[in-house]
Amino acid sequence: MLIKLEVLEKIKSGEITLQYRRWQRRTVKSGGTLKTRLGVLQIGEITPVAANAVTNADARRAGFADTAEFLAWLDTMKPGDLDRIEVSYKGEDPREALGGDTQLGDDMVKHLKVELLKIDRPVGTGWSVKVLRLIAEQEGVAASVLADALGQEKSAFKSRARELVALGLLISGDIGYRLSPRGSALLAKV
Structure with a gap:
């Protein structure tokens, strides 16, 4: 799961606590970790979700202004199953x-x-x-x-x-x- 540096910085600060991904197969699992350029992320619950079920609050937790901005971003993504992924910063990369x-x-x-x-x-x-x-x-x-x-x-x-x-x-x-x-x-x- 690739995450842009500016998003990683916001995850590290706690400003972003959700990510959404469309994929053919998951590359992370609930309870796992992800090593990134800024350190290690903790992967929380991963939930399949329909795009129209994403709320404004969830969109903001993922770094979007609202669901309209989220849906516009989603339209640029490849097709696949949509997942809601809880993320948090765990610490520096050992x-x-x-x-x-x-x-x-x-x-x-x-x-x-x-x-x-x-x-x-x-x-x-x-x-x-x-x-x-x-x-x-x-x-x-x-x-x-x-x-x-x-x-x-x-x-x-x-x-x-x-x-x-x-x-x-x-x-x-x-x-x-x-x-x-x-x-x-x-x-x-x-």
Whole structure:
């Protein structure tokens, strides 16, 4: 579920507490969380709803002035089932703190090497370190360009890059990636 930055900021401040989505299949679940650029969102109750059942109060909770503005926005969306999704700001993304941890002792370096080998299995040993070095040299470069440089499909590259983000080694930006302090510390040791 993609959410615009200005909407994320309003969710974080508590100004927006609802989202509406039309989709073929849900990408979030009640009680789950969603990692975003501003932190982690808590997903509350998800309820199927008819567009004409949305009240002015609900439209305002979702950041619209009224139901007319909500319905105009809805007309621009792809067809699909409409859901009403309760959202709230849960807190900072724990990957941020992880990415800032540069104290990598021998045990942690060994652990990270094992995790990198798992990521490397489908594409060959050394892929992860190669990607970390490539991104260190070319921060903010689009994933499609990096994937081409490695002779990979963009979707496969992004899937593995997300694993490096989860380990706190990369930071995902609006365009491309950059090495986290933890990623730089690991590169210095491998």
